[in-house]
Amino acid sequence: MRRLTYAQAIREAHAQLLRTDTRVFVCGQGVWNPWYAGKSLLDLDKEFGRRRVLDCPVSENATTGAAIGAAIVGMRPIVFHARMDFMLLAMDPIVNQAANWSYLFAGQVQAPIVIRCVINRGGEQGAQHSQALHGLFAHVPGLKVVMPSTPYDAKGLLIAAVRDGNPVMYIDDRWLYDDTGDVPEEMYEVSIGKAAVRRHGKDVTVATTSFLAAEAMKAVETLAALGVDVELIDFRSVKPWDRDLLFSSVGKTGRLVVADAAWQSGGFAAEIAATVTGELFHALKAPILRVCLPDAPAPTSAVLERAYYIGAGDIVAAVQKILH
């Protein structure tokens, strides 16, 4: 099959959506220039015009709110935030407005908006240019949250998000932009709320979000060499997340490590651990461990960044810990 990078897959989803659905438009800061979006929006403005691909003033609240308003009257906008950190200025439109709109009015009106935002960290950028805030949004009823980890999912989840009819936070990660994978040319969807089993195994379940799927795959290989047979689940959607798949896996293995590169306290991994311990307690053979960022902002100095971020080694260590 044809191989694309993660960024190309995102771009292709945009292009196909713009081409096939006149309700779709893209707005936000940085959509005319690759500085922020990398190749994920490359030249869309040239292809579809600067009205449907609109680079906006430095006004996160109004831009997001305008996209939401357009959605409410029937458009299917994708509003772009080059970093999640900037989106904190748009919490009122996202959390108070978009998330509530359907419920408030008993489903008579909707806000079918896709809020696309990028986790863009590392490279000595520091605390305000590194945040992975999906945990905040996963707490809010009315929002769906997806985090693709492969080019295939990046394309399919964006298409599904735009067609979903509810507000969807589509969160991609700059660390993945150059990863390549098989991507069909035609439009297709990856169902929101469905996880993927990346490897079948019987000893322990490792469940991940975003770029940690690839790190976990490395961990799996290390562990396999040590005779540990890991079942690897990539959530893809963090709200709603795939209970059936996770429960059946943990029901089999009895052991769970959740890896999520966000702050540990009150993050997405906590919800997984809490739900499993509440509903699948008797299947558990060992403590559920979380592999997350420490409860600290991101530092800049590369030396500190190395100590701060997590990867395959941390997953291996956690698995070994609950096996022994």
Next chain:
Amino acid sequence: MRRLTYAQAIREAHAQLLRTDTRVFVCGQGVWNPWYAGKSLLDLDKEFGRRRVLDCPVSENATTGAAIGAAIVGMRPIVFHARMDFMLLAMDPIVNQAANWSYLFAGQVQAPIVIRCVINRGGEQGAQHSQALHGLFAHVPGLKVVMPSTPYDAKGLLIAAVRDGNPVMYIDDRWLYDDTGDVPEEMYEVSIGKAAVRRHGKDVTVATTSFLAAEAMKAVETLAALGVDVELIDFRSVKPWDRDLLFSSVGKTGRLVVADAAWQSGGFAAEIAATVTGELFHALKAPILRVCLPDAPAPTSAVLERAYYIGAGDIVAAVQKILH
């Protein structure tokens, strides 16, 4: 001892802080009028002047940011938000700025700000005037979060928060304003991060936040009549929360119900359940259950509100479930 209402206790803490520390001032919307703050700020402007007790324009971002800036240069402001919902407009100053300030600059400068906000729900106010968003803030490193449930704690935690030197979210609940309790006249602190055992017991630990402490007390009585001996813990602080106390209680009872009147998914109760299951797994005799709000916005109609909110009955049911 002298009895005060919860609102009076908050007011007294403000008055004593204003009286004894020239660095303290109060700002925010609704501080000159009891409409929003009830009696919790009553006539402070008359007593301390309208410069130190400043009712502000409808500008949550700038008001919160200004309070944070004043804190950074050495003041000890208390910025007031009449509802947590409005505070979503101030997420950038709170989450990006105040929370990070100490870490970013390696502790050379601080933002010793108290961000006081009220959970004000029920009464058919609906989705945007009801939110309990402490879970969002408890996810963010650099913020402390307290939620007093008694007049004693309301006073002592506010004083501790102002003196703490770090950004503290002080979250009170309108449903508690008329509750009365013993409150010493002198200034005193309740340590941030310390929970309180409201009742000793041996069969099951029930741990609560905010107004659910009182609901849990009713539940305890019902359960006692059924022969169940509950240990009741009131967190008071949700970040940091009291690991030692909770762990020693659960170590004894082996059973835990966490009651927190916020959305269940990814809320504070999830963090508790996840931590206990991760670190105290072998002491657990039963699943940890969460008693939380459903994952839906608050409706208005009283009929729906009754179905939405949780109380003593839900706690009783959860305890019975993990005992049988």
Next chain:
Amino acid sequence: MSKNTSWSVDLLTGLYRAMLLIRFTEERIAALIEGGEIKTPCHLCIGQEAVAAGVCAALNQEDSIWGGHRSHGHYLAKGGNPHALMAEIFGKATGCSKGRGGSMHLVAPEIGLYGTVPLVGATIPLAVGAGLASTLRGDGHVAVAFFGDGATEEGHFHESMNFAALYRLPVLFVCENNFYSTHMALADRRPQDNIAQAADLYGISGKRIDGNDAVVVHEAALEAAARARAGQGPTLLECRTYRWRGHVGPAWDLDVGGQRRRELEEWLPQDPIPRLRWRIAEAGGHLDELERMEEDVRAEIDAAVRFARESPSPDPGELLHRVCIPRN
């Protein structure tokens, strides 16, 4: 004072009827709150009716309007069903928001009201988005944001003005300046009494008008809507008016300070309803028809209250429905 003196009696009586409907509805709601039958917090717009009536009469059904916490008047003036309004305020399943929203969350998409919410100024960017949608679709619809003087202190008011001005979107920013945000007088919140001037900063049309004269408001709104439809961009209308009742509920809020009584004395005689009656007479309308109209309107409101009382409550079994909608 309106420049154009040739308004038809039909138009004027239409405005009059809209104002009466709002006034009598609000007064009835006030009584029902006092009687304990209504619990949801209600922000009454008595005294401000001319703005809603004047603006909405300048709009087509497909033009959208967006409101805030004080939006009963906007709902009614745009043509929202009074039965569904009353039922919503009673928290009934037949309410316009099916009992989910209460007074502060009204909706009537069939007549272009896409939602009202109490976060101050929150629908301003949404209205801008509706204008953006119209521009992209080329459908000629106009979007109207109704908001108060307090909302102009929110940063997103400015962001929205800049955004709409930059892309010349068909948006009417209608500020009902009633000189208060809750208990806080304008002078305690702004260095100058100059809301309309914000338009200059964004190079758009801006006007300060008499918000208690329905005809003046209507004329300004017609002109603004025409400009918007012609691609000439947004307009900011500062409609100066006064809220008679308290910020929330039926009381008179005399506790906000000594100036309140003086202001009421000044503003009550500016009642937009008698002012319009006078104009109708001048235009050759029959005042006895207006009296018949009063009775009609009262009867309609009686029916709405009856409907609301008799309607069923929402089903708690549906509490969790429509947090998200299913994929269709």
Next chain:
Amino acid sequence: MSKNTSWSVDLLTGLYRAMLLIRFTEERIAALIEGGEIKTPCHLCIGQEAVAAGVCAALNQEDSIWGGHRSHGHYLAKGGNPHALMAEIFGKATGCSKGRGGSMHLVAPEIGLYGTVPLVGATIPLAVGAGLASTLRGDGHVAVAFFGDGATEEGHFHESMNFAALYRLPVLFVCENNFYSTHMALADRRPQDNIAQAADLYGISGKRIDGNDAVVVHEAALEAAARARAGQGPTLLECRTYRWRGHVGPAWDLDVGGQRRRELEEWLPQDPIPRLRWRIAEAGGHLDELERMEEDVRAEIDAAVRFARESPSPDPGELLHRVCIPRN
């Protein structure tokens, strides 16, 4: 052109030295990025030095300044230690933020710099708060917010202006209008080129000035600071200038559009450094002293780079320190 022609040679050479220090530091940083030694994203202010120099020379040590992503110049002009700046950019433990902040998070409380952060406009309300603190304490200090033209599109810019104007706080809003926000030209983001006009809306003093003339900037800042200290409230200064290098990093950003090359051709001759040299000569200063100064400054920067290179990295064992400070 400055009204006052009687500036002392001392003052002028002080401004000159500040600009040189900034220029040479930035150029050195550009080279070090190209050489791969610096990794933290750096937003260079080459071409804009006159604003930082002119404003900071009008301030006392206790006056506070607040900056953004492009703040090396503000740090240096206020008197921040160049060694600690360079070490911070190198990510070293001896950096002004001890390796926690990098180029975008600078601090030097000892000289009144309480922090710079890259969230656009985020320190504007913080500066207002510092002004509020000064008013409450009656200490006569002034607070300065440095920000770009892009920041004026953020709602909190307006909220902050209103807040500071309302309470007449001693705040200088210093906008460095370099006509770009990243790749976006001003005209793509605002309907009008009129940032200074925002002052009118809030009834405060506002000026559009030549941001490439350090003396003009200095004069305006002195006047604004005097007004602020006298309780006459805030001032908005729109300093028109141009950023030579790219939005981030050392490149020239010729890819943002055809106008970029034209603009550079127009602005490079407006270089604030030779413009000030000419003034110094006019005031009777000696140009050979300026040349000696260049050497001094280069030597200082060499020393700073050496210091940064030789400094230790932060201790990963301290990664989690000071998220919160302990109670003392």
